[in-house]
Amino acid sequence: MRRVITGALEIARAEKLIGSSLEAVPMVTLDDAALEAAIADVDMAEMAITSDLVIKHGKAPEGAFTLDDVKGVAVVVEKAEDRGLVKCARSWRYTADVGRDTEFPDVSARDAAVLHELKALGRL
Numbered sequence: 001m002r003r004v005i006t007g008a009l010e011i012a013r014a015e016k017l018i019g020s021s022l023e024a025v026p027m028v029t030l031d032d033a034a035l036e037a038a039i040a041d042v043d044m045a046e047m048a049i050t051s052d053l054v055i056k057h058g059k060a061p062e063g064a065f066t067l068d069d070v071k072g073v074a075v076v077v078e079k080a081e082d083r084g085l086v087k088c089a090r091s092w093r094y095t096a097d098v099g100r101d102t103e104f105p106d107v108s109a110r111d112a113a114v115l116h117e118l119k120a121l122g123r124l
């Protein structure tokens with residue numbers, strides 16, 4: 001599955017849709033119940049090094065990227081910004097929660113928590 005996602009990301013990069021994989025949100029369509037079950041507890045966005053990843057069930061949408069040797073997986077890449085996500089100044093991931101922490105308004109909630117911990121330890 002990761003090979004299909006990274007293949008789609010490479011095409012999106014070559015077409016200048018994205019610059020880095022963190023600028024992408026792969027829309028992954030699965031038509032394989034066993035594969036869906038196998039990845040149920042896996043953070044696929046983390047595995048694919050993308051800011052987010054959406055998994056749907058069904059047949060491959062028109063124009064989706066597929067690989068002949070990986071049946072049941074199709075990917076369409078969308079830009080994270082087009083989905084309303086904002087770039088974190090610390091991790092460069094695009095998330096919906098950038099700016100929620102008033103002390104660290106240019107980072108995601110996850111990164112703000114780290115910065116608060118570092119500050120409490122006197123390392124910031």
